[in-house]
Amino acid sequence: MSRTARALAAAAAALALVSACNSASNHTDPVKPGGAAAGNTRGVSADAIKVGGIVSMTSASGYSKKDTDLGAKARYLRANAEGGVGGRRIDYIGAQDDGQDPGKNLAAARKLVQQDKVFAVSPMSSVTFSGADFLEQEKVPTFGWGTLPSFCGPTYVYGFNGCLVPSPGGTLNQTWPEGLGQVLGGARGKSVAIIANDSDAGKFGIRTFQQGFAAAGFTVSYAKASVPATAVPSDWSAYVRELLAGADGKAPDAVVSVMQTPNNIGLFTALKRAGYKGVLTDPTDYDPGLLAKDATKQALDGVYVLLQFEPFESADPKMAQFKADIKAAAGGKEIPLNLHMLTGYMSADLFLSIAGKAGKDLTVESFQAAAQGFSDTGTLVGDRSEPKGQKDSFGCGALVQLKNGAYEVSVPFACHEPIPFK
Known part of the structure; x- marks a missing residue:
């Protein structure tokens, strides 16, 4: 929620990604064309997987979830420093701000898919999720905090700690x-x-x-x-x-x-x-x-x-890793932690874990197939499994x-x- 020393090459890659994440464009290096997957799978090239997010960075009340974006960057940063997923780096283009507005949420989803051509949306963190039906229709794997009904039931939408607002027949945490x-x-x-x-x-x-x-x-x-x-x-x-x-x-x-x-x-x-x-x-x-x-x-x-995760005060080594990753994404600064960082981090973590299981031949179909038999244990949100998490919470x-x-x-x-x- 300690970090081993990395080779100089990995450290250089990490530093480059931090700089890119903090740039005005909020982009990592652009996705390069080429490779079999680049021709038939949106957001996947021979050497990169493009991912975006939707986060309520602003709101009428002043409440902000902006650090959800930082949490996601932190996890993608480490993934890239460790070699990426299936030989591909994560091109995280940052999160769109929906202002907690349903119209802006849908517009953000459309932009990420139709203009930015992302493979996945992770994280999605807002009190509204009007873009859910569009993302489901376009078969876009989407990850976030399962506190809305749209995280419970759809085929392509996943809660990082499962479904927290189920339909009748599901379960309650x-x-x-x-x-x-x-x-x-x-x-x-x-x-x-x-x-x-x-x-x-x-x-x-x-x-x-x-x-x-x-x-x-x-x-x-x-x-x-x-x-x-x-x-x-x-x-x-x-x-x-x-x-x-x-x-x-x-x-x-x-x-x-x-x-x-x-x-x-x-x-x-x-x-x-x-x-x-x-x-x-x-x-x-x-x-x-x-x-x-x-x-x-x-x-x-x-x-x-x-x-619904290990407290920051926990002595769990995974929490120490989380803290180190956040510090790296913040440019080496010690900053106060909050649950929004964890939301972004664990949304990204679940996406990366399933994508890793899908392997080098990454398509939406292979990703979904990997998700259907996915499970792991001892994470910062407890034991995870899919498709259980699309109907039930992980209960921790x-x-x-x-x-x-x-x-x-x-x-x-x-x-x-x-x-x-x-």
Whole structure:
């Protein structure tokens, strides 16, 4: 989530790629024409595989996932330094910014395929995925964080830790409910209130987490996708009253927010000012960069954050490799880590792992054939397998708590048996 010394040639290649990734064009060296694959497989030449990304680098609320792009670059950088995939280097052209706008998401997908001629889109990280049907139709292998329904079911779309929002017949990841149960000393007799944005993703999140927490033994006293998705409320008092009233006038033992950082800061601050003493938890606020501002640090102090990967605090050698790769991609600088980097990194990692299995004769067909029988173990997101991951989550995760200005592991990374989604 240590890095061995490399030969001078590899180091030179790595340095060249870092420079290219940070250039104004955001391109590595251009793909050279030639080779059998170059004539019949989009984005594949005799010596390169072209890959692009779609990332919400900007948004109306100010929330940004831009470091997802850096995480992907870091993993592709190491892949190239180690010789590429099947004798081909990865020509990562960077990520398009969709601004969390559905129209821009689709436009970005069209540009990457029709103009840039990419073989794959990895990473795709946004709260909208309106380009999913187009990428599926064009048979473009696409990788990202499986927090949207479009990552569950399509043939060419893959979640780096599986499908997290399944259709009926799939399964639900129980890391959050099981972890919160450990924090609270058991779920029996405990209640949770779940709140999300009024969006398709928010409504689906309410549906899935309501089932998951109830299955773990919690009483779900409140579950609504009621917060506007387009702007952060300036007044949270109405939401606080509803949350604290619960189903029987008793404040819940935990408030579960399925929202992004700007909303969480506002909501959690309002809850604390109202005197709420229960547990606050969300899946997005694992970002040391948030600790730079005293107001933000205070608002999030005590919050338990769901992770679906090994925490940065882990002593796992793969985490040390991740940190070294991020530092290399950042030009040798030590920079604060965040979950967006991990999202980009593991999206790229799953793509590279399947492409490596496909071998030198890389086509969309050979890639898909390799994916159908793919599995590995002990990654930063646990054990992976396909096509299972297109229907189910890989079922692993951890909880960390922001405490006194630092993150501490509260519930270590572990895998839990998923439950059927109804």
